Amino acid sequence: MKVSYFPGCTLRTKAKELDFYARKCAEILGAELCEIENWQCCGGVFVSAKDEIATKLSSVRALVAARDANQPLVTVCSACHNVIKQTNHAIQSDEDFATKVNTYLAQDKDFSGPYSGETEVCHYLELLRDKIGFDKIKEAVKNPLKGKKVAAYYGCMLLRPGKVMAFDDPENPTLMEEFIKALGAEPVIYPSRNECCGGYVVVEDAESAKKKSAKVTDSAKNHGADMIVTACPLCKYNLVKNGSELPVIYFTELLAEALGVKEDNYAE
Amino acid sequence: MQSKTEREKEQILRMSGVNPLKCMRCGKCSGTCPSYDEMEYHPHQFVYMVETGDIEALKNSDSIYKCLSCFACVDRCPRGVEPAKLVEALRLLVIREKGANHLTPNDIPELVDDEIPQQALVSAFRKYSK
Numbered sequence: 501m502k503v504s505y506f507p508g509c510t511l512r513t514k515a516k517e518l519d520f521y522a523r524k525c526a527e528i529l530g531a532e533l534c535e536i537e538n539w540q541c542c543g544g545v546f547v548s549a550k551d552e553i554a555t556k557l558s559s560v561r562a563l564v565a566a567r568d569a570n571q572p573l574v575t576v577c578s579a580c581h582n583v584i585k586q587t588n589h590a591i592q593s594d595e596d597f598a599t600k601v602n603t604y605l606a607q608d609k610d611f612s613g614p615y616s617g618e619t620e621v622c623h624y625l626e627l628l629r630d631k632i633g634f635d636k637i638k639e640a641v642k643n644p645l646k647g648k649k650v651a652a653y654y655g656c657m658l659l660r661p662g663k664v665m666a667f668d669d670p671e672n673p674t675l676m677e678e679f680i681k682a683l684g685a686e687p688v689i690y691p692s693r694n695e696c697c698g699g700y701v702v703v704e705d706a707e708s709a710k711k712k713s714a715k716v717t718d719s720a721k722n723h724g725a726d727m728i729v730t731a732c733p734l735c736k737y738n739l740v741k742n743g744s745e746l747p748v749i750y751f752t753e754l755l756a757e758a759l760g761v762k763e764d765n766y767a768e
Numbered sequence: 769m770q771s772k773t774e775r776e777k778e779q780i781l782r783m784s785g786v787n788p789l790k791c792m793r794c795g796k797c798s799g800t801c802p803s804y805d806e807m808e809y810h811p812h813q814f815v816y817m818v819e820t821g822d823i824e825a826l827k828n829s830d831s832i833y834k835c836l837s838c839f840a841c842v843d844r845c846p847r848g849v850e851p852a853k854l855v856e857a858l859r860l861l862v863i864r865e866k867g868a869n870h871l872t873p874n875d876i877p878e879l880v881d882d883e884i885p886q887q888a889l890v891s892a893f894r895k896y897s898k
Contacts, residue, residue: 514886541886544888661843699891701803701834704879704892733885734888
């Protein structure tokens with residue numbers, strides 16, 4: 501199975517291990533991540549205003565590239581996923597927005613024709629659940645993570661807005677817990693798993709982000725977790741910076757460990 | 769002729785797509801807001817202050833920079849009002865004016881450490897600057 505892949509800015513810099521193990525594990529599980537040529541940064545966060553057009557064009561260019569390849573568009577970073585999926589939804593549901601976007605894109609060299617939201621946007625975790633299947637992952641596990649108590653941290657961007665993301669039940673998600681079970685570990689359910697880490701506000705108000713992150717890590721710890729897994733580089737940064745007593749790793753690292761391809765001293 | 773307030777209210781409603789009249793003032797948006805403590809005006813206040821035209825106070829408040837865009841208020845509102853979209857519209861109304869950027873590249877070196885992911889910076893600029 502071939503899918504179009506949008507890595508995003510942070511997977512090329514501070515979160516290389518998120519990208520590296522995503523590719524490596526996909527290969528083992530029979531999916532080929534075909535990186536989109538000349539992709540542009542999604543902007544990190546969706547701007548909900550209906551009259552914001554230019555800031556969403558980079559997402560649309562990625563969606564068009566996937567359409568032209570006749571493949572679903574897979575993202576690994578929660579933020580890229582949120583921005584691209586919300587942009588796709590805006591094109592599908594807002595005719596005025598779609599018209600303006602297509603008018604801009606018509607000026608791109610090699611633009612392949614009007615886009616109306618036909619690409620399927622799929623997070624890597626959805627790829628695992630819906631296209632590969634947790635049963636198949638279970639069979640591929642070489643190193644079951646027995647006895648590990650893992651707290652899945654969804655944060656906000658994978659889940660909300662629930663109607664647009666359609667990723668899982670936004671208040672009681674199960675996808676990452678099923679993923680953890682498939683790897684042989686024990687998922688820990690804790691109340692703050694779908695609350696915000698403080699996000700980009702850390703840039704100008706570190707104290708605010710600290711309060712939010714501490715609430716998440718305390719909640720996971722108090723419910724008996726050994727570690728936290730996330731799909732988002734900014735969540736990881738906020739949780740670690742603000743003194744998480746539990747290790748925080750990317751879900752792709754956990755997957756790599758279970759599949760027996762985790763490297764001791766990973767460096768690019 | 770429309771007053772400035774009427775014009776701005778109309779613009780906010782158009783940008784956000786929000787209808788404040790759907791609000792039944794249950795306060796669930798503010799109850800679930802992780803930034804409640806940092807805000808002078810809370811999500812439910814954004815909804816009725818836009819409706820009553822009290823827009824200048826919102827534009828001048830730091831509350832517009834405290835929203836995390838986590839969409840908790842949007843998903844948990846029983847009436848589908850989507851308060852975060854009003855906060856976004858108010859913030860854009862302010863920073864789209866010339867010279868009104870809330871964050872500039874010169875501010876960055878003092879604010880960040882070496883570990884900060886690019887994602888945080890591009891997101892902050894998208895929210896705070898034009």
